[in-house]
Amino acid sequence: MRSFSIFLIVSSLIFLVACGGGGTPAGVAITMSVSANPTTLNPGQSSTLTATLTNTSNTSVTWSIVSPSSSFGSLTSTTTNPTTYKAPTSVSQTTVVTIMATSAASSSVTATVQITVQSSSGTISLSPAAPQTVNLNGTLPVTATLNNTSNNSVTWSLASGSVGTLSNQAATSVTYNATAVGSATLTATSGSATQSLAITVLTSGAGSNVAGISVGSGPAPYPNGVFTSVLICPPGSTTNCQTVNGILVDTGSFGLRILGQAIPNLALTPVTYSDGSQMNECVQFVDGTFIWGPISTATISIGGETASGVPVQVIANSPFEPPSTCGPASSNPITPQELNGNGILGVGPEPFDCGLTCDVNGGLPLSELPALYYASCGSSSGCQVVYASCGAECNDSTPLQQVTNPVITFATDNNGTLISMAAPAGGVAPTASGTLTFGIGTQSNNGLTAATILPVPSEVDEFTTVFEGQTLLTSFIDSGSNGLFFPNWPGLTICSDNPSFYCPGSATALSAINEAGSVESTVNFTVDNADTLLASGDFAVNNLAGPAQAGSSPATCVNGNPPTGDCTFDFGFPFFYGQTIFTAIDGQSVPATAPAAPWFAY
Numbered sequence: 257m258r259s260f261s262i263f264l265i266v267s268s269l270i271f272l273v274a275c276g277g278g279g280t281p282a283g284v285a286i287t288m289s290v291s292a293n294p295t296t297l298n299p300g301q302s303s304t305l306t307a308t309l310t311n312t313s314n315t316s317v318t319w320s321i322v323s324p325s326s327s328f329g330s331l332t333s334t335t336t337n338p339t340t341y342k343a344p345t346s347v348s349q350t351t352v353v354t355i356m357a358t359s360a361a362s363s364s365v366t367a368t369v370q371i372t373v374q375s376s377s378g379t380i381s382l383s384p385a386a387p388q389t390v391n392l393n394g395t396l397p398v399t400a401t402l403n404n405t406s407n408n409s410v411t412w413s414l415a416s417g418s419v420g421t422l423s424n425q426a427a428t429s430v431t432y433n434a435t436a437v438g439s440a441t442l443t444a445t446s447g448s449a450t451q452s453l454a455i456t457v458l459t460s461g462a463g464s465n466v467a468g469i470s471v472g473s474g475p476a477p478y479p480n481g482v483f484t485s486v487l488i489c490p491p492g493s494t495t496n497c498q499t500v501n502g503i504l505v506d507t508g509s510f511g512l513r514i515l516g517q518a519i520p521n522l523a524l525t526p527v528t529y530s531d532g533s534q535m536n537e538c539v540q541f542v543d544g545t546f547i548w549g550p551i552s553t554a555t556i557s558i559g560g561e562t563a564s565g566v567p568v569q570v571i572a573n574s575p576f577e578p579p580s581t582c583g584p585a586s587s588n589p590i591t592p593q594e595l596n597g598n599g600i601l602g603v604g605p606e607p608f609d610c611g612l613t614c615d616v617n618g619g620l621p622l623s624e625l626p627a628l629y630y631a632s633c634g635s636s637s638g639c640q641v642v643y644a645s646c647g648a649e650c651n652d653s654t655p656l657q658q659v660t661n662p663v664i665t666f667a668t669d670n671n672g673t674l675i676s677m678a679a680p681a682g683g684v685a686p687t688a689s690g691t692l693t694f695g696i697g698t699q700s701n702n703g704l705t706a707a708t709i710l711p712v713p714s715e716v717d718e719f720t721t722v723f724e725g726q727t728l729l730t731s732f733i734d735s736g737s738n739g740l741f742f743p744n745w746p747g748l749t750i751c752s753d754n755p756s757f758y759c760p761g762s763a764t765a766l767s768a769i770n771e772a773g774s775v776e777s778t779v780n781f782t783v784d785n786a787d788t789l790l791a792s793g794d795f796a797v798n799n800l801a802g803p804a805q806a807g808s809s810p811a812t813c814v815n816g817n818p819p820t821g822d823c824t825f826d827f828g829f830p831f832f833y834g835q836t837i838f839t840a841i842d843g844q845s846v847p848a849t850a851p852a853a854p855w856f857a858y
Contacts, residue, residue: 286312289532290357290369292341295523296496298404299376300345305331305369306338307357316360322368323354329373331355343373348448350375350496350521366634368575370523372496378405379495380444380451386487386557387454387499389462389691396432398453400444403495407446415441419457437689439468454485454499458691461676463701464560465669465694469677471829472687472795474502475592479790479797480738480829482677483597484692487557488514490524491565498522502598505675505692506736507839509602510609511659512556512566513539513547516573517591518598524552527567527657529631529642535657536574536630536639538582539609545587547571547595548578551629556662561669561694563662571595576633581641600736601662603673603692605717605854606842608646608658613715615650615658616643629657649843664841669695671844671853674702675735679834680796684789688796688833696838697847704847706838706857710772714842717854721825723768730824731770733837733856737828740781742768744803748783757786757802768825772855781831798833831858 288309297303307317319334320326321341328351332340341355351373359365381401390396400410409427414420418440424431432442434457443452456468467484474483482505489497500518526534527550535551549571556563572590582588589595602609610628612618622643629644647656664670677690695702710719712732721731724745739757744750747766751759763784770777784799804824831837840846840853850857 286310286359286362286365287532288317288357288359288365288367290355290367292355292369292371295370296372296374296493297343298374299343299347302340302342303371304338304340305355305357307359307367309359309361309365312359312361314359314361317357318360320356320358321353322356324351328353341371343371345376347373347376350379352521352523372490372521372523374404374496375449378407378446378449379403380410380446380449381495381497382444382451382453384453384560385494385497386559386562387456387467387485388559389456389458389466389468390432390434391462392434392437392457392459394434394457394462396434396455398430398432398442400428400451402428402446402449405446405449410444410446413443413445415443415452418442418455420455439470439473439689452499454501456689458689461691461693461701463693463699465699465702467558467692467694468689469505469675469692470687470689471677474504474597476502476596477795478596478738479795480800481596481795482690482735482829482832484558484601486512486599486601488519488522489555489557490522491553491555493555496522500598502592504597504600504736506600506602506734507604507673507675507837508732508734508736509600510604510606510661511568511602512554512599512662513549513569513571513602513659514599515571515590515592515595516549519570522554524554524568524570525565527551527553529657531632533631533634535642535644536576536633537569537628537659538578538630539569539628540583544583545589546578546583548574548582548588550574551657551659558692558694561666563660563665566660566662566665567656567658569659571599574633576639579627579630579639581627602659603661603663603839605672605712605839605856606715607649607661607664607844609660610644610658611646611715612650614644615646615652616654617650617652661841663694664844666694669698669702670841671698671846672696672838672840674836674838675832676836677829677832677834680794680798683784683798684792684794685796686794690832696840696850704838704850704857705836708770708775708777709838709850709855709857710770710775710777711851711855712772714854718824719770719772719856721768721770723766723825726823728823728825731827732824733827733831733839733858735829735832735837737826738800739828740783740801740830741804741824741826741828742801743823748801750803751786754786755803757800758783759785759787761785763799779827779831796833798830800830
């Protein structure tokens, strides 16, 4: 996974399994899982909780309500197995309740389950529910359905700063009118229940397979950070869903990673290991930071595209500390400001974030696995590196466990993406807007029009760039990097106040040659003074570049063997301005005129 932040200028049922000894033969650990039926309640309703233990004849447990407080609802008994949880009769907002079972055979063996309690005022479902794109002067009809409430109408409103107007407002329907290009948030309110719909108005090109993207948005915007919105639901649910804004669009990674605090009331289904414990993941970045959190399944929707029940990573929502092989907890971004967003949508050229490398069918012995997926975190020996299945595509009969690129699960537009972004006028602008289109050659709006196609090796996704006499063998295209990054050379000065960027005395025109097999493509680009570019505080910044290894001395990278510096050219988001970049996903069918995927094209 590429680092989306390596050169930033701005500094349902869930159960967890633990293991223990006590009352079992030496070396045989007790395991426990907890289930709840049902997992979603209205106020005053009840759910049956059952603890299942293995490797012990003592099936007694002690129950406790862990969060949001011990008094949020009640248990008919804290010592019987099964027991019953009853929700409060009045709930101001939808709340996820965590209940813990502790084994009587060993107090170190615990497991938790989560139950979602709906608001007393019910919930609202919108149709369409996922973020939408609309062409200028177009309209979008929206309807509301009220669930578990005596109310029969909603109030419609547009958030402050939204473009467009509303018409035909009725008790459960409204029409949105796209009167200007930009973004809007439409909200339906009934009592204390609310639901919102994100809308992007485009000059043209809107469609069910098109998502709006923008630079300068998100909870913690930074230069050239490009964001979108997604709808996230527990698998099978259409009512307990949440639209999350500020999701970084990243062609350098694969799969959705979402901050736990961005979805506090969604009880996603855990992805479990063979011993019943929940899978966790540690993804490390080259700047020393990492993200740690459990793997769960969710349904993800953008426009008319839906990925049902795919594994995602919930960042910083694990009850277990990151293992030492991951890094210190202080290096794990757990807020939107630290992550520079609410999550990452990885739409790169691979279907999974590790593929056969981490699958048991990949051939690696357990001792040589990447320190990426972990399980058995509740055991006495702590989190263990484990195999993670990439399912049928890896000839693995085990259910899918790896974080998955959601695009491959779409019904039709599942072979790749197009990112189009207009260049900021004059090189810098407060914001910039564009589109993320799903599918290549599957609809009239995603035909393959690129002049250059660069095939890349499967699971490596890198090509060769020749730049200033250096052969950079590990180059890539990455919308998640906010500049062009390449080995330092004497022709450019590194900024004295920020060694992550170049500060030449004047704008410097350069060129490089991208090579992949028999394909050669000359890329012309300009590097400008970062201090000057960023002085205005604008977020859409063309011509921003820096050394691939921040602060490094000039590199001599010959035939891929650099004594100093990195032997790579990272074509970050400035490369996307003013053109359309195609990313074809490994293993997916592509137009007959194109080579087999994976590849980049522009």
